[in-house]
Amino acid sequence: MIKRFSLSKALVWAVVILISLVTLFPFYVMIIMSTYVSEDIMVSLQLFPGNYLLENLKTVFATDFLRFYWNSTYVAVIATLGGVLVSSMAGFAFAKYRFKGRKVLFGIVLATLMIPSQLGLVGLVMQLKGMKLMNTHFALIVPPMANAFYVFWMTQYMKGSVPTEILESARIDGCNDFRAFFRIVFPIIRPATITVFLLSFLGSWNNYLTPLVVLNKEKLYTIPMAITLFSTTYRNDYAASILALTLATLPIIVIFAFGSKYLIQGMVAGSVKG
């Protein structure tokens, strides 16, 4: 009896570990290839780390890679901070006030959840052309701040976690609603803001289609654009372009390692009903 149990347990472990190894395999190959001279990758299969990582790093950083990193970072940070602020304010209003038009406006937010983001792409590009905002980071920063899912998620979160009496007692203390929101409510909803922060940062960092159609000046490129550039322009240096891929995904994985709890909460909340 005991023996049978441990046998099935070993089988379960084997299945889970095997699947996890397959999941990690592409990452492993990517990292290993980053440590070789291109010629070595061309000639034979490499499964253990080489010693050319530093040289490849030099090659990558001799290009504009740091600039692309900076572009992606500052775009993601501003878009994300704005998104957190805009969505938490709207979520607060929808969760804690009764006002005329609330139902209709929230209905609009919900309907927006079903609209694919590519629907307005042609219109957006033409609008940006008219506003002389093509080849700027504007389209990567401002439009993503208004995200219906974040508003929806903030609303649901605040309905459950922010006591309604808070506003009343703050008003009695002579505190206006904005002050009350930033001083009292904002600290309470920290877990929700972290979730939105992570989702928004991820969305911004990984965004490919918008920069693809909006930016055609190389110095403005963000990381996804930069690595496509690397894999075509610098394609004779295979290893260096693979190292660029590794460096592009690294920040995301590090951030996720620290915030996975909040991020997974956020993803689960998106399912509305677990």
Place this chain on the structure above:
Amino acid sequence: MKKNRLDKAYPYLFILPFFLIFIAFNLFPILYSFAISLTKWDGVNPSVFVGLENYIRLFTADPLFYQSILNTVILIAVAIPLQLAMGLLMAVLLKDFFSKSRGFFQFVNYTPNITTPVAVGLVFAILFDTRIGTVNRILMALGITGDYIDWLGQPVPAMAVVILLLVWKYFGYIMVMFLAGLSGIPDELYEAASIDGAGWWKRFTHITIPMLKNTFVFLVTTSLISGLQLFAEPQLLFSRGGGGVVGGPGRSCLTVIWHMYDTAFKRFEFGYGAAIAYGLFLIILVLSSGSIKNIVKEED
């Protein structure tokens, strides 16, 4: 009294930033796109109003539109059941047999989902490269195949690689969702069934599966919607070898968004490109109308 009026204004002030940005840069472009879809426009010369001509062309005279829908549907019709099965398997195993290391395996298998799609496409292009790809080298070293397999150069293997990529990318997300769903099932149900003599398999089919119905519906809906928006991964997968073959070998992996991108931003048919986006939106609307009803009902 003046103070009272200000109190009434607060909620509107709080939603103002969202709706300002939303109207200016989300809603307006969507409506503008529709207006553009009724024109013939290359972006340089003045646009010409053509009414529904683009839509008539889309639904009656564009074999690529139907092919792109068919491709996308085939890709996700194979990928979704596979990723659901694998995600469910992992979720059930992690819940029943792992407690300490559950978080670790969850993290590992969720990582592909957050990885930059462009990088995913390029890494898979490297893995499945004919001459220097890791997959072919391993297969040949193990003696499974004697010759290089041209994964990305033929329609069927190319689609298989895209499907593999999709399953790899999404099963971890599905696992996380199923784990959340599983945690909502009361333990008493399982205990009662065990007392009645139900084995693991019977408990799985009679309790777990029915109790996860809502999660299934949600996951199938969202997988369909996100699957129909597939673009970056296949585009990058086939960017390396072929010098920019649109849609991969025989256009077997041309997705709807790829078709739209190519039409509007490579061939500068902005009016027709916008019409393709609306055509896709119509399809998504039909597919997701059920879920919208559910969420709205939930709200009231």
